[in-house]
Amino acid sequence: MRIAILGFGVVGSGAYEILTHYGYDVKKILDIRQHEGLGDKLTSNFDDILNDKEITVVAEAIGGLEPAHTFVVKALKAGKHVVSSNKHLICTYYDELHRLAIENGVTIKFTSSAGGGIPWLYNLKRGTRCDEITKVMGIMNGTTNFILDAMITDSRDFDEVLKEAQALGYAEANPSADIDGLDTARKTAISSSIAFDTIIKEEDVNVFGLRNIKKADIDYIKSKLNKTVRYLGFGIKNNDTVSVFVEPTVLGYDQLEANVFKNFNMITLFGEGVGRLSFYGQGAGKYPTGNSLAQDAIDILKGDTALVYPTKEANIDNGVCKRKYYVRSTEDLPCDIIDSKEVIDGVNYILTKKIGVKDIHSIANEIFAKDKCAFFAGIEE
Amino acid sequence: MRIAILGFGVVGSGAYEILTHYGYDVKKILDIRQHEGLGDKLTSNFDDILNDKEITVVAEAIGGLEPAHTFVVKALKAGKHVVSSNKHLICTYYDELHRLAIENGVTIKFTSSAGGGIPWLYNLKRGTRCDEITKVMGIMNGTTNFILDAMITDSRDFDEVLKEAQALGYAEANPSADIDGLDTARKTAISSSIAFDTIIKEEDVNVFGLRNIKKADIDYIKSKLNKTVRYLGFGIKNNDTVSVFVEPTVLGYDQLEANVFKNFNMITLFGEGVGRLSFYGQGAGKYPTGNSLAQDAIDILKGDTALVYPTKEANIDNGVCKRKYYVRSTEDLPCDIIDSKEVIDGVNYILTKKIGVKDIHSIANEIFAKDKCAFFAGIEE
Numbered sequence: 143m144r145i146a147i148l149g150f151g152v153v154g155s156g157a158y159e160i161l162t163h164y165g166y167d168v169k170k171i172l173d174i175r176q177h178e179g180l181g182d183k184l185t186s187n188f189d190d191i192l193n194d195k196e197i198t199v200v201a202e203a204i205g206g207l208e209p210a211h212t213f214v215v216k217a218l219k220a221g222k223h224v225v226s227s228n229k230h231l232i233c234t235y236y237d238e239l240h241r242l243a244i245e246n247g248v249t250i251k252f253t254s255s256a257g258g259g260i261p262w263l264y265n266l267k268r269g270t271r272c273d274e275i276t277k278v279m280g281i282m283n284g285t286t287n288f289i290l291d292a293m294i295t296d297s298r299d300f301d302e303v304l305k306e307a308q309a310l311g312y313a314e315a316n317p318s319a320d321i322d323g324l325d326t327a328r329k330t331a332i333s334s335s336i337a338f339d340t341i342i343k344e345e346d347v348n349v350f351g352l353r354n355i356k357k358a359d360i361d362y363i364k365s366k367l368n369k370t371v372r373y374l375g376f377g378i379k380n381n382d383t384v385s386v387f388v389e390p391t392v393l394g395y396d397q398l399e400a401n402v403f404k405n406f407n408m409i410t411l412f413g414e415g416v417g418r419l420s421f422y423g424q425g426a427g428k429y430p431t432g433n434s435l436a437q438d439a440i441d442i443l444k445g446d447t448a449l450v451y452p453t454k455e456a457n458i459d460n461g462v463c464k465r466k467y468y469v470r471s472t473e474d475l476p477c478d479i480i481d482s483k484e485v486i487d488g489v490n491y492i493l494t495k496k497i498g499v500k501d502i503h504s505i506a507n508e509i510f511a512k513d514k515c516a517f518f519a520g521i522e523e
Numbered sequence: 524m525r526i527a528i529l530g531f532g533v534v535g536s537g538a539y540e541i542l543t544h545y546g547y548d549v550k551k552i553l554d555i556r557q558h559e560g561l562g563d564k565l566t567s568n569f570d571d572i573l574n575d576k577e578i579t580v581v582a583e584a585i586g587g588l589e590p591a592h593t594f595v596v597k598a599l600k601a602g603k604h605v606v607s608s609n610k611h612l613i614c615t616y617y618d619e620l621h622r623l624a625i626e627n628g629v630t631i632k633f634t635s636s637a638g639g640g641i642p643w644l645y646n647l648k649r650g651t652r653c654d655e656i657t658k659v660m661g662i663m664n665g666t667t668n669f670i671l672d673a674m675i676t677d678s679r680d681f682d683e684v685l686k687e688a689q690a691l692g693y694a695e696a697n698p699s700a701d702i703d704g705l706d707t708a709r710k711t712a713i714s715s716s717i718a719f720d721t722i723i724k725e726e727d728v729n730v731f732g733l734r735n736i737k738k739a740d741i742d743y744i745k746s747k748l749n750k751t752v753r754y755l756g757f758g759i760k761n762n763d764t765v766s767v768f769v770e771p772t773v774l775g776y777d778q779l780e781a782n783v784f785k786n787f788n789m790i791t792l793f794g795e796g797v798g799r800l801s802f803y804g805q806g807a808g809k810y811p812t813g814n815s816l817a818q819d820a821i822d823i824l825k826g827d828t829a830l831v832y833p834t835k836e837a838n839i840d841n842g843v844c845k846r847k848y849y850v851r852s853t854e855d856l857p858c859d860i861i862d863s864k865e866v867i868d869g870v871n872y873i874l875t876k877k878i879g880v881k882d883i884h885s886i887a888n889e890i891f892a893k894d895k896c897a898f899f900a901g902i903e904e
Contacts, residue, residue, distance in 0.1 A: 156796075160653050160654075160796055161653070163653075164652070164653040166653075259796075259797040259798060259800065260800065261646055261649070261800075265642055265646065268642070268818065271545065271818070271821055272541050272542070272544075272545040272547075272814065272817050272818065272821060273541075273814060396782055396784070397782070398779065398782055398783075398803065400782075401777055401778070401779055401781075401782045402779075403777070406799075413814070414810075415537075415541055415640075415810040415811065415813070415814045416640040416804065416805065416810065416811050416814045417640060417804060417805045417808075417810075417811055418787075418803070418804055418805070419640065419641065419642075419802075419803070419804040419805075420801075420802070420803035420804065421800075421801070421802060421803075422779065422799070422800070422801035422802075422803070423797065423798060423799060423800040423801065424797065424798040424799070424800075427798075429795075429796040429797065429798075430796065430797050430798055432796070433653065433654060433794070433796045433797045436653050437649065437652070437653065440652055440653060444827075444829065445826060445827075446825075446826075446827065448825065
């Protein structure tokens with residue numbers, strides 16, 4: 143059994159170094175760029191991998207939808223196991239890729255697609271074997287945590303910190319997937335799909351971005367509420383329905399998440415038997431994420447090729463879950479949901495009563511049409 | 524493949540309920556007590572299990588050394604896989620039990636012996652497959668964390684809180700294993716054995732108990748150092764040697780461990796590739812620990828019977844690792860290790876310079892001979 147790696151970028155090269163250092167056989171690496179020292183392992187032609195019968199595990203670390211999707215589909219159809227760090231791919235084609243794996247008697251593993259070096263999805267899946275998962279939640283995006291931590295610790299504003307994160311390589315030139323919440327939404331959808339034995343799509347997730355947060359929000363939350371903020375994804379089961387959402391979230395200082403700094407991640411499951419179980423570590427990076435990708439491949443090499451296809455119809459209802467919110471806007475909210483309001487320099491600082499997640503996101507869309515700088519954050523109690 | 528459970532106490536009954544609820548076949552339960560509703564599954568004769576060829580996995584949840592040791596040895600020699608939640612057994616007979624398992628072509632798993640419901644040892648072992656572990660550390664004892672949290676939060680003294688913990692069932696009538704550190708020392712030894720691919724014994728671990736902590740210590744650490752205290756085990760690799768110790772430890776408020784409250788545990792590995800990876804959850808209890816015991820059994824039923832016997836000679840040197848210490852005593856420390864000293868009501872409150880762990884424990888033994896109430900705590904920087 144030999145391994146091929148698709149994409150020799152940060153994660154692919156990390157997994158390659160780890161696997162070869164520990165004696166695992168990486169036979170081919172697909173990349174259109176030239177790389178020193180890879181010799182005839184390097185190819186730019188995917189057919190070299192597809193047609194190689196010795197290669198039984200394909201590790202996809204290209205990222206994005208194409209050509210990753212085409213390659214992964216071909217690999218599965220050719221009876222090769224797939225491991226992938228690609229959250230966009232896994233979230234978008236969760237159903238198709240699982241079905242293809244089952245039809246072709248292989249498995250697909252994607253621990254490294256959420257939580258980077260944290261064996262989060264691996265343990266979540268293991269947890270579902272003999273427990274009922276009722277909730278998943280967590281800080282799943284290191285870029286936004288780095289930004290929030292820097293804003294809070296150094297009392298700086300969003301734009302300035304984002305520029306620094308970009309200079310340090312923590313944020314992309316186009317940071318939208320991070321700061322508008324798509325990245326966290328995909329990881330939340332994948333996590334919730336495993337936790338609740340169903341298929342949850344990116345578009346099922348109600349998302350408040352982090353882009354609009356200002357130093358003024360952090361100051362208000364600190365001075366008036368004696369709390370702090372983190373950017374969290376949630377999947378919550380309520381009887382037969384599931385609520386999934388991503389929101390800046392106001393937290394007490396003694397919450398574990400409030401003590402997650404820099405670009406670290408912390409992701410949590412709540413099981414009826416096991417209780418709260420949290421996992422903390424590096425959510426990105428060459429060796430951490432490379433480690434997770436390598437571990438999935440090693441599991442397969444050691445014979446763990448089990449695959450579970452979701453058995454339940456998704457029944458998403460984001461209105462069932464109710465939270466209080468902190469809102470800062472030049473606009474006003476409907477009177478009946480306001481618990482308290484303070485006007486500072488013509489801007490409303492509002493704390494709401496408990497309201498359904500779906501409902502506040504619907505109201506927020508109306509507010510954003512008039513005040514595109516408004517900021518919404520759930521309050522964790 | 525069918526399972527037998529030895530001991531139908533808190534953990535054994537939890538594992539039984541979980542395994543049967545999820546469709547796994549528990550054929551026999553060994554207990555000398557009567558239990559309703561178990562029918563002919565219940566036996567008080569271990570031979571009924573030993574001689575039953577259908578039983579391939581024995582889950583030991585008796586606790587203590589005997590008769591657990593005799594039963595586990597017999598089970599391994601009979602070619603049955605063993606899972607165990609018994610840290611005392613595993614720590615004491617680590618070498619013998621691993622050798623017996625290998626000789627008889629079976630495995631022994633003991634995730635539930637450290638961290639309760641946290642899949643700590645499971646992930647630590649998985650982590651060693653493709654990473655170099657340089658350090659393990661953590662809050663591994665819920666009883667002492669409950670006591671510390673109550674002392675800190677409610678500004679109460681040790682004896683009073685210990686009595687409450689006993690009344691709540693968090694502490695034993697004889698609390699020595701918890702508050703004198705044996706329990707944490709065993710878990711630290713087991714964790715370090717896995718992490719560093721060697722065998723570390725209970726007696727290798729330098730231990731400062733928690734028994735002597737007073738409200739005065741917590742007040743001093745809070746008011747003078749602006750820090751707090753947790754009870755931690757450490758295994759640290761320094762080139763070819765390993766240091767292992769258990770100490771009350773002074774921490775900043777923004778450390779994750781400082782935000783672990785009640786009887787929760789948090790245990791951490793540091794890997795060269797993966798970085799810091801922490802695991803947080805319930806360190807004890809019927810369903811959490813029962814879950815871990817059941818999970819190990821399920822892994823075996825699903826074909827994961829790999830076993831790794833430690834390959835390296837233990838080279839323990841607790842003098843290599845150097846820390847600063849907080850010391851409260853009526854006695855004085857050697858001048859050359861004192862960084863600062865304050866005398867309050869005739870009692871010395873000392874902060875030391877950096878000193879080897881082995882050296883401070885040696886000095887402490889001399890101090891304890893004269894002041895049996897002295898308190899020592901490492902300072903985490």
